[in-house]
Amino acid sequence: MYWSNWFKRWFISASLCIICFTVSGIVLIYTLSHQKQEVQPSYAVNLARVEVSELMFLLEEHHEDLNQTTADSRPAFLDKLLALSRQQQLSLQYAGLDGTVLFDTSDPLPAGKARLNLKADLHYDLYRAGTGQDSFRLAFPVIDPDSGIQAGNALFTLSEAAVRYPQASSFPVIAPALMTASVLLLLFLLFQLRRKVNLDLLNPITGLKGLAEAILRGNYEQKAEYGQQDEIGEVYAVFDQMRSEIMELSRQREARDKAQKELITNISHDLKTPLTAVKAYIDAIQDGVCPDLPAVMEYMTIIQSQTNKMAGLVEDLLVHALRDLGQISVNLTECYSRETFVNILKPMGPYIRAAGKVFIEPAEIPNVLIRVDPVRIEQLLSNLIANALKHTAAGDTIRVDIIREHDQLKLTVSDTGEGILEQDMPFIFERYFQGQAPSQYAKRFKEGTGLGLSICKHIAEAHHGSISFKSIKHHGTEFYLILPVG
CATH class of the missing domain: 3.30.450 (Beta-Lactamase)
Incomplete structure (x- = not known):
């Protein structure tokens, strides 16, 4: 409130000068207009x-x-x-x-x-x-x-x-003196106002102009600094905060652009490998390399596996694009939890065991009425299972538990793998983030797109639920999905 108080004091002082000048002028005019003509004194x-x-x-x-x-x-x-x-x-x-x-x-x-x-x-x-x-x-x-x-x-x-007897002048001297003093003081106040505005207002604003031009040129490193704690100082502080936020947004945009480029590169690479394999097996079938039906069916199984892999990549990319556009579809329907999750988990067991892992299914699934999109829930669980497969080695265990807690259904996906690194934990739900992996898992980490857990979080929130995790190094990771009941 420095400027407000200063202008208040200045305005009061200027007003007093004007009032003093006006009153003195009125007194002077009144005195001169009512002053009687001097007569010759009797003595x-x-x-x-x-x-x-x-x-x-x-x-x-x-x-x-x-x-x-x-x-x-x-x-x-x-x-x-x-x-x-x-x-x-x-x-x-x-x-x-x-x-x-x-x-x-x-x-x-x-x-x-x-x-x-x-x-x-x-x-x-x-x-x-x-x-x-x-x-x-x-x-x-x-x-x-x-x-x-x-x-x-x-x-x-x-x-x-x-x-004629010499007489003292009857001219009112005080009034003109006050008028003169008021004018001089008012001129001094105007000079102070001009100096104050130039030094403490216009010059700082000119400085902000230079900083703004630097930001327009993409230079975000120059800080907005002002040495006084007043209204202009607050403007400088807000401006510098804005500069910091713009700089951070610029960095995020650059990181996002880089991640998107890497995503396209990774997906292109991931799609190229199965496409090449599919094309090679199809060409082999067409060239008559397979002598009998069992060999053809074996090739078809490989083709189907590669096709499913490509479909998963395309689905992740589509969901990611729809999420950015705010058009991801989640169709909530009422259904019973036991039947829904049995149908979702049934095909996952053979897939996990085929990867050399131990899969433990829920001992019992609560049968309650829930509002979910089975397709999106299956996609969420598939991503969690795929993430667990990346962090586990042969012989490790992947476990799924489903229990009811009050008016919520809690689904837990846990593994006994290496766990998540502490420095990666704050970012695992961010798009494109893949984190660091131990050397033995490095190849598997490179196969991903960094979209899986981000999509899981979006699907959970679209169901009015939440997703969280707990991870201990060398002791595995647990993901918790909370869904409302009823």
């Missing part, structure tokens, strides 16, 4: 008073001199008033109580010609004294310092910067 007049305080001090100290100013006499402090007003970048008009302008910085000489409208021109309220977008006119009463009586009016024209 701006005090700022103007501070700005003109020095000029007002001079006017209050020397207002009497201004009242007595004429064209011929000019007080010295007027130059100082003019210099201060220019230094502070403001204009000053001083008028007496009757409105006569006694001093004007814009036109200092001559004085007394202009006259103010005391009601219209004098404004003590800054907000109503605006004369433009960037300047204000503001009047201050000039008070005599000795008597405390108003001596005149000073009318100042100031710039907006001189009267």
Whole structure:
């Protein structure tokens, strides 16, 4: 669950960034849309008073001199008033109580010609004294310092910067900062996602592509290895398991093809020998080699034996082919076990004894109702007997026992031969498998096709039964056939 957990954490982080960015944007838009236009603060007049305080001090100290100013006499402090007003970048008009302008910085000489409208021109309220977008006119009463009586009016024209109180910015700084941080973090997460996908997803998939191409070319030896225990690692593990299974199937197919070729070779050889013998005896009969009927009958017996051998080989091959096609016919019919097995075992005794072996038939056969195909059961027992003949020497014993165990019929075919080698035991029911044989039995082993026991297993399973064995080296082998009763 590594990738699932990683993507879950990544998705949560990216979602938080987007949510933070969205909320900050909404807050910023709301704040800007509802922010009221700033107004001139009420204490701006005090700022103007501070700005003109020095000029007002001079006017209050020397207002009497201004009242007595004429064209011929000019007080010295007027130059100082003019210099201060220019230094502070403001204009000053001083008028007496009757409105006569006694001093004007814009036109200092001559004085007394202009006259103010005391009601219209004098404004003590800054907000109503605006004369433009960037300047204000503001009047201050000039008070005599000795008597405390108003001596005149000073009318100042100031710039907006001189009267506006500096205010802290009301712009919401936190919201843009959060938005910027969210965007940067989201970009970082996207970069991490791209890097993660490239390094831990696309590159491993590219590696799997190369491994798949190797498998298509028939190279199954290259293992799929991945160093991390995550979802990609699990894919690699499954892929490698698939590679192993494909490799094993390929080996099995090669082994099967080889076995089939060997089967055809063996059957061709096994058929050629009796065919040659049959042809030779027939030619001998036709050529008149046999002088009398007993000699002809002796030849016919040999021909019949070879013909039966060929028929058995062809039957095994046919059953094998039908089994691969899923078309092997097993016709189950109800019959009594005693009669069925007596008919099957009766012709086998002389055949076994003729091979120099001791044959012990069942002392008693249970007479129960069974559902079997007598032809296929005879084929099964014939294959077991033939297999026992391969593993026994002259004088050995082959024994057949049939007993009833509960609701099953148990048939045992045992011999006192050399037994089956331990390394061959897991494979004896496999098709084409013939196993290894002692040197004295090697020739007999080569005569087989490796299909007999495989066919036996298929017939037993088709009867809803089972077949098993027990073998001890130098002590013989026992095969057990279990058939249901009823």
